[in-house]
Amino acid sequence: MTHSIARQAKMIITLLVSLFIVFGVVPNGAQAAIISTQGEIDIGRDVGKQLEKQYGLVGDPALEERVTKIGMNMVAVSERRNLPYTFKVLNSNEVNALAAPGGFIYLFKGLVDLMPSDDELAGVIGHEIGHVVKRHTVHQIEKNLLMNVGFMAVFGDRGIALQSLAMDVIMAGYSRSDEREADYLGYIHSSKAGYNPYSMTMGLMKLSSLDQHYQYDLFSDHPEGKERIALIQGYLEKDHVHPKAQLTADKKGAIVVDGTWKLPTITVLYNGVTPLYRAYETAGALYRVSQLAEYNPDTYILDYDGENIVINYNDIRILVITPEDALAYNTNQMELAGLYVDKLKEWDRKKL
Template identity: 30%
Template sequence: MCQKGNIRTKILALVTILLFLLATGKSSYASFTIQDEKKLGKEFYEKLKNKGLLIKNPKVNDYINKIGQNILSHTNKSPFHFTFSVIKSSGINAFATPGGYIYVYEGLIKLVENESQLAGVLSHEMAHVKSRHIAQIIEKSQKLSLATLVAILAGAFLGGGGEGTAAIASFSMATATTLNLKYSREHEEEADRKGMSYLVSTGYDGRAMLNFLRIMRRYEFYSNSIPSYFLTHPGTSDRIRYLDGLLQTTYKKRGVKSI
């Protein structure tokens, strides 16, 4: 079986197991606590690791973790212990799950032009976690079952890639509808604003976040396909304008060294 087929099989098995295990738990979350975030995030991470979907290369993992932990040391304290992992996929995506778990696809790492851009991606995802954006989405929904919460994570992980089609199709229409995890414009602006602050405070070039989005736009144009990253991070044009505005105002006033 080809590598893509193996990945598809593992993902389908992972989703099935998660749905079975968690569907038997508490029926819904009216209030999604920090402990709930930690539990769900850890469960998902362990399943990914056990199914062999995460890169095991020590050099790659040390490199990603070093960047992530360095950025984290320049931010406010968080109730979460952050874990940075690389997913075995040529897809162009990065996402964060509840509890401090941040994932970057191999394909995205190969696409960025420098470490600052990769650090910008991690900073943005860290801001989503520290701002508890997914918890806010879940709390607003209130009727989401644990099975659906896992489906949402699976949807973010699969990210619209080819290997995700069959798994998503197996969910009911109701689940597929709630599975559509997209951050709001307010969420994205907050993550960009805080992420930019983390990035600059750590000593990276603040323009890297803006340049990364422009690279993604070029990739979308020349590949004639929508990168998975855009499916969970909407409003790219708005984000480009917002980041450009930050660079022209807030960070420009601090001097060239700040960007």
């Protein structure tokens, strides 16, 4: 027994020494971390360089500035603000997004094209920030290190080994529990930063409509995806987010409802966006209005962009009225816009 314990102790000491020498183990109280924060940043920076070399960057300063602004808005409300976050767009039509350790976050151009609005991107970026906040990739790398440290301590180059492990972990995808945790944080980050609280719902719904041969981090299969959407809906219910968006009974249109109050039915596509999606955009905009300290129902204004009438509340866009919307109601755009505004003025924004 004594010799067995001594051998086990020797093995543990050898393992810890190997980890310290090869990977820079940093004790961290009861939850000892193999990879320190600085080590995490170093790994992420190396992974980022590899991704940029492999795919290239889009090279659009305006897009990178926009993505960075969205990302930093959510970093400001996250639990890990002290990392050197970067937000870049890789020049690939793949529908994907990746979070390298240390806050190096990449969107693929295909995903940006699929989700052109700031609200949609906020949901995706907030999700990726969630992976960084919870150190999901780092924890998996640490598990792999514990299983392979003997080999790498003798034969491995520390930087190359860690970068390789990180890439393997990122490309392999996350566990269901990690994805759901990132979904929740995507909802929290985007909502707290002032984006549409339905951002995660909208993004997951849009991803679910794609062909399933795509391999993307956010949404890997239909059954699991439906469960994740249901969980987001549960968070919205718990937080009393209102108004709500829902399909009509015949599923041919969508409505925005708040108790017994509802807006006229949305029945047509706009820029390829479904009626339900448009209803979520409107419901989210009205939720933002409900959070304002001051509210005046007479502040709804109409703008005309040369083709469509846009209903705004101050600088918050509520709904776009298209010629097709008016045709579906057998009326003109101005009359239909007036009908929507009249219903908006009847809305009790504090009703729960």
